[in-house]
Amino acid sequence: MSKNKKPARGSTPPAPEKGYTLSRRRFLEGLGGAAGVLAAGTIPAFASTLPNTTESGTESSVAPGGENVLERIIEEDGAINYPGKPVYYADPAGKEKWAMVIDVKACIGCRRCVYACVKENNIGRDSGFTYIQVLEMEPGSVDVESSVLDYGEGGDPDKWYMPVQCMQCAKPTCVYGCPVKATWKEPDGIVVIDYDKCIACRNCMVTCPYFARHFNWTEPSIPANEVNPKVPYKEKAGVVEKCTFCIQRTRNGATTACTEACPVGARKFGDLNDPESDVSILLKTRRVFRFKEELGNEPMIWYVG
Amino acid sequence: MTVTDVSAPRPGVKRFIGVDFDFGALKNASPRYWAFVSLLGVLLMLGGTAWANALAHGGVVMAMRDNYPWGLWFTNYMYYVGLAAGGLVVYASVHLFGAEQFRPLARIAVLQAGVLVMMALLGIVTDMERPWRAVWMLLTPNPTSPFIYTGSAANLYMIICFVDLWILITGKGGEKLAHRMTLIALPLAIYLHTTTAFVLSMNKSREMWHSAVMVPIFLTSATASGVALLLISAYILRRLGVVELTASMFRSLSTLLATVMIIDLFLLLVEILSVFWPTSAMPGHTVRLALFFNSPYAWAFIPVLVLGIGAFSLLAPRGTRHLPAIQITASSMYVVAVFLKRYSLMAMGFAINPLGQYTPPYLPSAVEIFLALGILALGLLIMTVASKVLPLRMPAHDPHEGHSHGVAEPAAEPALASGVVAP
Incomplete structure (x- = not known):
């Protein structure tokens, strides 16, 4: 959002770019x-x-x-309401601080990240939601109010696209809003949900400004040969779920399914503590913005244009 | 009439925890009474079936979806909790402000408040996919969640209402304890409505609710609708001969009602104005509040304004305020208006999701409606049975002696009672 080269001390803040009035x-x-x-x-x-x-x-x-x-x-971006035991289907958190940078200039709106995510994370095929929602934006503004979610397959070269998913916020309103601490931030910053504890009050869905949380109104159903055994499946019935930065992959050194699936390399995922990681280099060298930054959730996904 | 009327041993009266339950009155009840009770029983069974259906199939049988994560149960939670307020305000004003004219209403008011909060909590329980997980609210409460505060306040409030009722009926502790209970109950009621409003207003993710004026609006809507409902049930119970109430009491109640109504309407207009005024309009907020007027939600919200302003206009003129017809019409209008207000406020906050996607209006599914009707039937059933079985008539301290003589037994037939009581 800002000029990244040496703003003089004491000078007025750099003027915000179009679309974000600060x-x-x-x-x-x-x-x-x-x-x-x-x-x-x-x-x-x-x-x-x-x-x-x-x-x-x-x-x-x-x-x-x-x-x-x-x-x-x-x-x-540390642990909040962390119960002390890591999620059972992933390794314990390491020293990393996970973050993602999405290049909205490169994104073509093909939704391959969405499909890869659905497969990887055992999202019920008729549950009616996906973790990633790609918004089709008109040129000229970052205005979600006029964005289109159900645009035609393949994307339109005259529009630009902004994939939105759980931002793994440093100040997650969902974690603050959960009445029973059934959702928390792991020490490496990933927000996870205990499917065996969620009471289905759905307050986290209300408090999330990114519409990143989704409720299993029906029991998730997946063809038997497509079930990912590394990710919970049936226990997600009647509880809230969301993107976990593919915790089952990233804790083992792999990247997220969406990053892997992106055909144009618009997604970069990595560790902010590692100065040589893609995300660290991008945040140092490129002009970036965060979605709804004015809300102060400190999302851990940056967009670069 | 005296205390002995209700406490003297008569056939069918069972004494339990110091309260005389007059089961004999049920035996003498009219066929109409039993017809009403069986209608409620049928509704209750339908509600039970709906709940079993919801537990078996999950949330998919409800009309709620990700865009509308809360539905009729939450509308009803806000609504019932609000209705419960009126009872307590009236009961408290007897003890705190010496409004003696409301004293005959005290037991009904407290019973009604407790039953309404119980209905509100049942709405939450029946919405949960796995109700037993609610125990986590006690084991690992999260202090940053408004749910913790409103949930615990509602539970506490319900208990206090029933304890209050017991104190009022048995007379334990006398006037002093009743007074002290008000000192606990009134702040707790304000706390309950404030925290209920916080569930909506403490969300920076939802522009439409993210306004501090929600708290006073919740308080005034709660008080106005609660007093209106109390006025209606007081008329019904007077007609059935359960209590005897004076015209001046109804007049005071109407004056209170009109006052709260106009504050409620004022706060609503202030909110609308500050959302749309050019120097304060923010797009995220205006597009959502504009749904009040330019979407199918107008069918729910325009009546809020029409009924609200209409009800106030009916009660405002002093010359006609004492007429029962005016009072009952205005009260009914406001009770409906506040329900529609709660519904449109809840549903419209969701209509455009945080990613700017509009979804068509939320209309509850059959399962949700039967669940709500079942809970309503349970509440009405408790009130109906209590009006026969419990000694709801306030025995002493009635300054309006003239009206309290020669009234039928609490257990009397409706026809007889109304013949005696109705002016």
Whole structure:
């Protein structure tokens, strides 16, 4: 969203690009900063109340408070409501901080990621949802209100496409909203659901701003030869499920099914703690934005255009 | 009449935990009474069948889908919890503000509040695919979820209402304990409606609900619809001879109702105005609230405004406010209006999902409707039986002596009672 080359200290924030109006946010941050001064009465307090979340996270993009944005997000992207036992169908979390970068300029809207994801994650074939939803956007704005979800197969070269799935937010409203802690953030940042605990109140679906959570209104049904034995299947009946960054693959060193399936290489998946990973290099060198960043969920999927 | 009327041992009266259950009254009940009870029984059985169906087949038998994760059960939760408020406000005003004219209503008000909250909670239980998992709410509650607060408040409130009823009937602890119970119950009622509103308003993902005015709107809608329902049931119970109430009590109730109504309407208009005003309009919010007027949801929402303003206009003129017909019409209009308001508020918050995709209106499926009817029938059944069996008449402290003489027994036939009581 921002100019990634050395914004001078103390200068006004870079002007937002089209489609994202951040002036109100800036104003509120200013208010927050002022409140911080009043509350703490110290300059460090003032600085810490100004998290510059709109920066892209380049090495030179130093927030007024003097902290590296990306480091802060990596720091925040930790376990929340973690019950201490890893999900039973995957290895325990390692030191990684998983993130994804999606190139919306490259995406052609073919939905191959959607199909690969359905197969990999045992999504019921007649359950009526997919983890990934590819939105067809009109040129000229990032406006989901006028986006089309059920566009024709193959995609239109005159439109652009924005795949949306669970963002594995650093501040996940779904995890905050679950009344029984049946969903949590693993130490490596992946948000998972305990299918044997979910009480089906569906509050997480209401609190998620990305419409990433889906309920199994019917028992998932999959042809016997297509069932992935590494992923829960029948226990998903009557509970909520969502994208897990293919936890069963990525914890074993593989990449996600959607990244693997993308024919144009629009998806990059990797570890933010590894400075040589695709995602780290992309976030350092490219201008990126995050979907609905103004909500402050700190999504861990970035878009690059 | 005196206390002995209800506590003197008569055939069929069973004393249990200090309360005289007058089962003998059921024996003398009219055929009409039993016809009504059996109608409720049939509805209750249909509801049970619907629940069994839902448990067997899962959520697919409901009309809810990912775009509408909550349905009629949540509308009813908000609605019933709101209706329960009125009872408590009236009961509390007797003790806190010395509104003695409401005293004869106290037992009915508290019973009605408890039954309504029970119905609200049953709606949640019957919606769950695996109701036994609700135990996790107690074992691992998540303090950042509004559900925890509204759920625990509703349970607590229901218990307090039934304890209150018991205290009022047995007279244990006297006036002092009744007064102290109000000091607990009234803040708890406000807390319950506030946390219920939080379930909707604490969502930055849903623009339409993400407004702090939801809390006061919930409080006023709850109080207005609750007082309106109490007024209606007071008329019904007076006609059936269960209690005797004065015209001045109804007049006070109507004045209270009109006041709360206009605050409720005012808050609604403030919200609409601040969403659409050019300097405050945000696209995500306006397109969703515009559904009130330009989508099929207009069929649910325009009546909210018409009925609401109509009900207030009926009650506003002082000259006609005392007329029972005016009071009953206005109350019924508002009880319906608040239901439609809850429904359209809930459903329209979902109509455009967070990815901007519009889905056609949510209309409950047959299973959901029968479930809701079953729960409603259960509530009505409890009230119907209680009106015969429980001593709902307030025995003492009635300042309107003139009206309390010569009234039939609580167990009397409706025809006889209405003949005596009806003015």
